Amino acid sequence: MASTIVTFELGGREVEVLVRPMTTLQSVLRNQLGQTATKDGCRQGGCGSCTVLVDGEPMASCLLPIEDVAGRRVTTLESLTPAEGLHPVQQAFVDEYAFQCGYCTPGMVMLSKALLDHDPAPNDEAIGQALAGNLCRCTGYRPIVDAIRHASGAMSGHDTEPVR
Amino acid sequence: MAKLRGTGMAAVNYPTGMNLGGDPSQALVHATTSGSFVVTLSATDLGQGLRTVIGQIAAETLGVAYDQVVVDTADTDTGPHDMGTFASRATHRVGNAVIAAAVEARKALLDVAAEEFEASVDEIELDGHGNLMVRGVPARSMPVAEVASMAQFKYGRTIAGRGSFMKPRSEVDPETGAMDPDSTEAHACTVAEVEVDTETGEVTVLSIRSAYEVGRQVNPALVQGQITGGAWMGMSHALYETTAPYYPAPDHSPRDFSEYLMPGPLELPEIDCVVLEMPSSNGPYGVKGIGEMTANSPIPAIVNAIYHATGVRIDSLPVTPEKILRGLDARRP
Amino acid sequence: MTAPLEVVGRSVERSDAVGHVTGRTRFAADRAFPGMLHLKMVRSPLHHARVRGIDLSEAERVPGFVRALTAADVPHNRYTILSLIGVEPEEEFVLAEDRVRFKGEAIVAIVAETEEAAMEAVAKVRLDLDELPAVFDVEEALKPGAPIVTHWGNNTFMYEGHPCRRVRLGDVEAAFARADHIVEGVYNSSPIEHAPLETTGCIAVPEGGRFTVYTNTQALYFSLDNTSIILQVPGNRLHFIGGTVGGGFGGKVDVIVEPIATLAAMKTGRPVRFVYSRSEEMQVSSTRSAWRIYLKDGVTADGRIIARKVTSYADSGAYSRQTPYALTKHAANAAGPYAIPNVSIDAYCVYTNRQPTSAMRGFGVTMASFALEVQMDRIAETVGLDPWSIRFLNAYRNGDMKPHRKLADDATLIETMQAAAALVGHELTAEQQAMTSAPRAGGDPGGR
Structure with missing residues (x-):
């Protein structure tokens, strides 16, 4: 099968890649564009470590054929991170010790960002529902839930103290 | 059919350092x-x-x-x-x-x-x-x-x-098992509270509360992280996880996360702990190891709580709803 | 160290925090190198089989195929990880020779220009296998006539002439004879996967006569030294870089990807990447052993445990890896944190045709704790005590001799249980509140 050129927006700029059919967004990000913040935990949509935002919606990039993001807006952790300092979600993960090994963290941060964009003050139930597809083997999730609540407070301008 | 609550406990110790030493x-x-x-x-x-x-x-x-x-x-x-x-x-x-x-x-x-x-x-x-x-x-x-x-x-x-x-290498006496298998021992006591649905056999872990004695905490937030993550892993081992769901038969082994069960953020119990510091004689600033042991005491605490709730004593892990329902059936007159 | 501490005891921010939340932390497989090749493994579809032949002809025709490696290519193909600390015999094969002992065992390594080409070539390797009877249960494996998994004729690891790790203290049978109650239990656990979010993997890169290996091993020198032995190259030609692990839990103490990836880099002169897929991690990588633990306790009418007999079987799977060590650790801890004057422990490391098992968090002790602490509740019920009282009554103290004959010098079980009781609001008796782990009057064993 012949390769094709796919164009999409990545972190505010247009990128063009030459890909074989059915190449995943994850593979393009990691192997062609060197954006390795997007992790590779299962390639089966089962762990969420490859979560990126496509037009603001969290998606498992390991299951997403690159053709499907043609013309769409992709946000990765590289593009979320400000030039200086950290995004409030990132800062909340630091403050709450919401990771140990760090492998699930990029996907968790992207998912949390999307959740708070849709629901600025989620309760634990909403957080739990949102996190259901993203696995963490180290923390027991509680610090991650706390980080999201903390980030929610920080982004709405109050309760910037860590939950812990 | 009812939802039955019960409480169980477990107390454990855990050795710090490579068994038998010789590990620089x-x-x-x-x-x-x-x-x-x-x-x-x-x-x-x-x-x-x-x-x-x-x-x-x-x-x-x-x-x-x-x-x-x-x-x-x-x-x-x-x-x-x-x-x-x-x-x-x-x-x-x-x-x-x-x-x-x-x-x-x-x-x-x-x-x-x-x-x-x-x-x-x-x-x-x-x-x-x-x-x-x-x-x-x-x-x-x-x-x-x-x-x-x-x-x-x-x-x-x-x-x-x-x-x-380096802790010097200790040999084991093959007849008596005499040996020096640890540098120090850390301790934990966990109390778990569960609710068992007698209709479905499902177990909800309501709380896992523990005391840990870890010598000295170098970084209390990181110790807390081990305890919280370990409580989750212990609960996961107790109720969910295995690569051989029909053990000892090897069939139906999971290939990915959709087939390998673990609790998610919606199944989290309340996790609480208190940490005692009783410095060890040979750890840096009195440290004992905390990394591994935190999954240990939650498992028997949960299993004992299920017995307390239902009268069903399960002796094989993981404690699946099927095992609980069979146990409840066996108790019916 | 009586001065107040300045930094120890403070919850400082993790030094890797910013790297993790920005995704700038580099994990082993985040690296890429020009000309990098990909290694994929041809694995046994059967639990136990004789290997009669391997046909690579179709695989070699796959576009992008570079080369295949078989057992004959591995300089020291039979190894054991713990030979570094004197454990014998060498028993596991980097690549299978005449027999495969578990479903998923590595037989042929395929190296190709792309992952896709490697996978396609793997699918086109033709194996000629004769299926053999297999055994999956620890006690079935010890019966006469059971299929033999090892190359030395029985299915147990041998500890200095014994088929199990033994611990003996006092006279268990005499104590059973005078006990008021005998309490017995059988405890089982199924295998458990480490399931780290980052799968096991490495990249081996030839660099000027040396080989740099980027790996997520938990133990760099275990990996380097075993690679040196397996490839028969001096350790100074190997340079291992790691230190960032996306979850280990014991599973990444095995040395399973580095030797073959490094060999492939040697044979091709190019960087080689070998990273487990999720299904390999689930179905091929080591698991926590399944355990079967028989407990028999002799107990007095007032609840003192005067004898404990433990017979434990860990299912090591087809190869033992770190599991012999686990049984020794298990035997050292299998009586629990209790003062029991008569103890007998037999701990067996049993081979079956299951995927190999190895270290996992709490190695050798997690399932002992499960069995012992459920058993303690059984004993409490038998003698009519509550779960707290049975544990306070039998808790070990400093100065007590443990079954392995080391005197306890850092026991704090009593204080830890007191703290837990306070945390949950359980009311202890005045006597329990007053107890400490301080040595008993008269020392050991007079106070029991």
Whole structure:
């Protein structure tokens, strides 16, 4: 099968890649564009470590054929991170010790960002529902839930103290 | 059909360090010209935060601020030998090695300061905030950075230290099992509360509350992280996980996360803990290992709570709804 | 160390925090190198089989195929990880020779220009296998006539002439004879996967006569030293870089990807990447052993445990890896944190045709704790005590001799249980509140 050129927006700029059919967004990000913040935990949509935002919606990039993001807006952790300092979600993960090994963290941060964009003050139930597809083997999730609540407070301008 | 609640407990100990010893860890410490210290290791951080706690131990021993220490690991061309990160050994072994290296480096630093101040080395002290001074004479004080720079450019010396820690190898008597299998023992006592749905056999873990005795906490937030994550893993082992769902038959082994069961954020119990510090005699600053043991006591505590709730004693893990329903059936007259 | 501590005891920010939340932390497989090749493994589809032949002809025709490696290519193909600390015999094969002992065992390594080409070539390797009877249960494996998994004729690891790790203290049978109650239990656990979010993997890169290996091993020198032995190259030609692990839990103490990836880099002169897929991690990588633990306790009418007999079987799977060590650790801890004057422990490391097992968090002790602590509740019920009282009554103290004959010198079980009781609001008796782990009057064993 012949390769094709796919164009999409990545972190505010247009990128063009030459890909074989059915190449995943994850593979393009990691192997062609060197954006390795997007992790590779299962390639089966089962762990969420490859979560990126496509037009603001969290998606498992390991299951997403690159053709499907043609013309769409992709946000990765590289593009979320400000030039200086950290995004409030990132800062909340630091403050709450919401990771140990760090492998699930990029996907968790992207998912949390999307959740708070849709629901600025989620309760634990909403957080739990949102996190259901993203696995963490180290923390027991509680610090991650706390980080999201903390980030929610920080982004709405109050309760910037860590939950812990 | 009902939802039955029960409480169970378990008390455990857990050995720190590689069983039988013979497992060296080594560390090198040196000062840069800017007065920061580099700790060089080949030990591995698994995510428990080894780099961080080793930096804390080095800073404490050197008498400098935490942010003046860089921990560089793990590269076999630069880092001295280390047996590896397992057996709740890393903070204990590497920590002891780093203390030894930091003591030697600190002495080299004090020697230079003593020479510069024309004082005896016994009179020199570090204030923990980046300054060396002659004891009781605040006017005769100099930043560590300046002394470190001077050591290299004025005196032509290294400020460096070597450290190693090894518990000697213990042999096992093959007849009696006499041996020395640990450096120290940490302890935990866990109380779990569950609710069992007698219609479905499903178990909801309501709370996992524990006391831990870990010698000394180098970083309480990281200890808390082990306890919280371990409680979840223990609950997961107790109720969900296996690669052989029909053990001992090997069939239907899971291939991916959709087939390998673990609890998610919606199944979280309340997790609470209290941490006691009763320093060990041989750990760095009294440390005992906490990394592995945190999944242990939650498992029997949960199983005992299920018995308390239902009268069904399950002796095989994982405790699936099927096992509970069969147990309930067997109890019916 | 009586001076107040400045830094130890403070919750400073993790030094890797910013790297993790920005995704700038580099994990082993985040690296890429020009000309990097990909290694994929041909694995046994059967639990136990004789290997009669391997046909690579179709695989070699796959575009992008570079080369295949078989057992004959591995200089020291039979190894054991713990030979570094004197454990014998060498028993596991980097690549299978005449027999495969578990479903998923590595037989042929395929190296190709792309992952896709490697996978396609793997699918086109033709194996000629004769299926053999297999065994999956620890006690079935010890019966006469059971299929033999090992190359030395029985299915147990041998500890200095014994088929199990033994611990003996006092006279268990005499104590059973005078006990008021005998309490027995059988405890089982199924295998458990470490399931780290980052799968096991490495990249081996030839660099000027040396080989740099980027790996997520938990133990760099275990990996380097075993690679040196397996490839028969001096350790100074190997340079291992790691230190960032996306979850280990014991599973990445095995040395399973580095030797073959490094061999492939040697044979091709190019960087080689070998990273487990999720299904390999689930179905091929080591698991926590399944355990079967028989407990028999002799107990007095007032609840003192005067004898404990433990017979434990850990299912090591087809190769033992770190599991012999686990049984020794298990035997050292299998009586629990209790003062029991008569103890007999037999701990067996049993081979079956299951995927190999190895270290996992709590190695050798997690399932002992499960069995012992459920058993303690059984004993409490038998003698009519509550779960707290049975544990306070039997808790070990400093100065007590443990079954392995080391005197306890850092026991704090009593204080830990007191703290837990306070945390949950359980009311202890005045006597329990007053207890400490301080040595008993008269020392050991007079106070029991």
